[in-house]
Amino acid sequence: MGKTISEKILSEHSGRDLKADDFAIVKVDLCLLQDGTGPLAVRQLEQLGIKEVVNPQGIAVFLDHAAPSPRKELSNDHITLRNFARRTGCYLFDIGEGVCHQVMSEMFTSPGDVLVGADSHTCTGGALGAFATGMGSTDIAVAMGLGKTWFRVPRTIKVVVNGKFRPGVFAKDFMLFLIGTLGAEGATYKAIEFTGEAMESLPMPERLVISNMAVEAGAKAGIFASDKMTKAYLKLHGREDKYKELRSDKDAKYDKEIDIEVDKLVPMVSMPHTVDNTKPVEKAGKVKAHQVFIGSCTNGRIEDLRVVADIWKGKKRDTDTRVIVTPASKDVYLLAAKEGLIETFVEFGATVTTPGCGACVGVHGGILGDGENCIATSNRNFLGRMGNPKGYIYLVSPATAAASAIKGELADPREYF
Amino acid sequence: MILRGKVWKFGDNISTDLIAPGRYFHLRSDLNELAKHVLEDADAEFAKKAGKGDFVVGGRNFGLGSSREHAPTIIKIAGISCVIAKSFARIFFRNAINIGLPVIECDTDKLAAGDELEIDLEKGVIKDLTSKVQLKFAPLPKAMTQILSDGGLVEHIKKHGDFKIE
Numbered sequence: 001m002g003k004t005i006s007e008k009i010l011s012e013h014s015g016r017d018l019k020a021d022d023f024a025i026v027k028v029d030l031c032l033l034q035d036g037t038g039p040l041a042v043r044q045l046e047q048l049g050i051k052e053v054v055n056p057q058g059i060a061v062f063l064d065h066a067a068p069s070p071r072k073e074l075s076n077d078h079i080t081l082r083n084f085a086r087r088t089g090c091y092l093f094d095i096g097e098g099v100c101h102q103v104m105s106e107m108f109t110s111p112g113d114v115l116v117g118a119d120s121h122t123c124t125g126g127a128l129g130a131f132a133t134g135m136g137s138t139d140i141a142v143a144m145g146l147g148k149t150w151f152r153v154p155r156t157i158k159v160v161v162n163g164k165f166r167p168g169v170f171a172k173d174f175m176l177f178l179i180g181t182l183g184a185e186g187a188t189y190k191a192i193e194f195t196g197e198a199m200e201s202l203p204m205p206e207r208l209v210i211s212n213m214a215v216e217a218g219a220k221a222g223i224f225a226s227d228k229m230t231k232a233y234l235k236l237h238g239r240e241d242k243y244k245e246l247r248s249d250k251d252a253k254y255d256k257e258i259d260i261e262v263d264k265l266v267p268m269v270s271m272p273h274t275v276d277n278t279k280p281v282e283k284a285g286k287v288k289a290h291q292v293f294i295g296s297c298t299n300g301r302i303e304d305l306r307v308v309a310d311i312w313k314g315k316k317r318d319t320d321t322r323v324i325v326t327p328a329s330k331d332v333y334l335l336a337a338k339e340g341l342i343e344t345f346v347e348f349g350a351t352v353t354t355p356g357c358g359a360c361v362g363v364h365g366g367i368l369g370d371g372e373n374c375i376a377t378s379n380r381n382f383l384g385r386m387g388n389p390k391g392y393i394y395l396v397s398p399a400t401a402a403a404s405a406i407k408g409e410l411a412d413p414r415e416y417f
Numbered sequence: 418m419i420l421r422g423k424v425w426k427f428g429d430n431i432s433t434d435l436i437a438p439g440r441y442f443h444l445r446s447d448l449n450e451l452a453k454h455v456l457e458d459a460d461a462e463f464a465k466k467a468g469k470g471d472f473v474v475g476g477r478n479f480g481l482g483s484s485r486e487h488a489p490t491i492i493k494i495a496g497i498s499c500v501i502a503k504s505f506a507r508i509f510f511r512n513a514i515n516i517g518l519p520v521i522e523c524d525t526d527k528l529a530a531g532d533e534l535e536i537d538l539e540k541g542v543i544k545d546l547t548s549k550v551q552l553k554f555a556p557l558p559k560a561m562t563q564i565l566s567d568g569g570l571v572e573h574i575k576k577h578g579d580f581k582i583e
Contacts, residue, residue, distance in 0.1 A: 040445065065442070134508055136485075136508060136515060141571075185477060185506065218481070384438045
């Protein structure tokens with residue numbers, strides 16, 4: 001019997017021949033922690049009485065959720081994490097270096113890796129052909145201390161995507177559509193594998209959007225086979241030696257298969273307060289945009305910022321709409337500055353913030369007022385997510401967010417393409 | 418183990434943002450303080466009134482969203498002995514086991530707010546002493562009961578020096 005990508009990676013890391021539903025102890029290559037979950041992981045490691053980590057070169061600590069810190073309690077959490085990184089010798093990414101998942105993809109995650117992170121969007125790494133999944137602080141403490149974790153090998157849903165994306169329609173729209181189709185728990189405990197000509201021709205930044213949001217359908221992982229796009233991305237970041245061919249066997253067993261044609265796909269929006277509450281933007285009705293947020297581990301990449309700048313060039317934001325742009329990493333920020341995108345954003349009337357997660361997770365830098373709407377490129381619109389349970393979050397692509405900032409209301413971006 | 422307490426009823430899709438809101442992000446290293454706000458946006462009275470041993474009862478996809486382990490932890494600190502739901506989001510479920518908070522998957526439609534329950538975790542039986550309804554649930558996979566019975570993952574590893582699950 002053939003194997004899926006997940007079965008292959010987990011078998012290799014456990015030294016056993018695993019199939020879906022098996023329980024296994026699995027070697028971990030990479031761990032990530034951030035400032036919301038890291039301090040608890042450090043305390044749990046202390047509880048375990050473990051002083052050293054097994055593989056400091058495979059652990060990255062990110063100060064990204066409160067960057068820079070808006071409160072003394074969080075500044076103290078940052079001290080805890082900086083000390084931990086210094087003491088154990090693992091990597092530290094301090095304020096301004098970027099959102100964990102973006103930096104992991106740029107610098108660490110490679111095909112065939114097992115990556116576990118104390119952050120639910122760790123599944124982003126599946127785009128690079130890694131088995132990447134989010135866990136809690138205690139699991140990550142144990143993974144750092146013992147170099148391994150336990151898994152139930154997931155069954156895999158195969159999503160075959162064919163056709164060609166139409167202008168103004170992006171991977172984000174596809175993923176919102178898929179989550180709407182599957183439902184918020186449609187893939188719980190499972191891996192989703194993305195394949196078909198529309199996925200094969202998708203460059204890595206767009207694949208990262210898709211894998212990032214797999215967890216919003218409940219999935220444990222959202223995986224792509226490695227191919228020339230993976231190779232090109234690794235090369236761009238000076239890591240072409242990490243490339244490894246990895247794909248599911250032809251006779252691999254899937255839980256189910258879903259076929260999607262993207263030719264018919266239109267810009268989509270997730271309405272408050274669940275991600276699977278999706279509809280076409282053109283059918284969403286009038287939604288005033290009090291705030292537009294462009295950024296996050298989903299859509300804060302240079303490719304996203306270029307799309308936005310193309311739409312905004314020479315224009316001004318609606319006077320009643322405030323606009324926040326958060327590049328996903330320092331490298332994205334620098335590139336955006338070099339290409340003149342930052343100038344376009346500031347002239348448009350946007351505020352450009354430090355790379356990080358603050359607005360999306362409701363910590364700081366974009367908290368909504370009572371009754372206000374935010375048109376956001378992030379990945380969650382749960383009640384209270386952006387810091388106020390009386391706020392309303394609409395999830396869209398960067399193009400839709402950009403169009404909405406001009407019009408002052410949720411707007412279909414296709415007229416700009 | 419027999420658990421006894423009162424039902425606190427919640428709906429579908431109770432996210433970790435509802436359980437441990439982001440606006441209290443700065444309290445994550447002060448879990449007792451954070452626990453005063455547990456589930457505040459779903460039921461403002463819950464944190465004040467939940468009694469020791471009570472049950473949180475949800476609908477579908479309980480605990481979806483962020484990986485913050487603080488969510489099950491502050492439910493436990495609030496005195497809750499077990500979370501019962503029609504289904505759970507994966508990370509919440511795993512976190513609950515890891516911190517030693519029992520979780521039960523079963524049809525919760527017949528459990529009403531305020532009902533008194535008696536739960537036998539080993540036998541897989543929920544007795545609703547108020548409505549006299551009796552519900553059965555499937556036991557957890559063995560790997561999870563091994564961690565849970567040791568009192569959570571930290572205790573499990575301390576006891577065995579390694580993973581000891583099948």
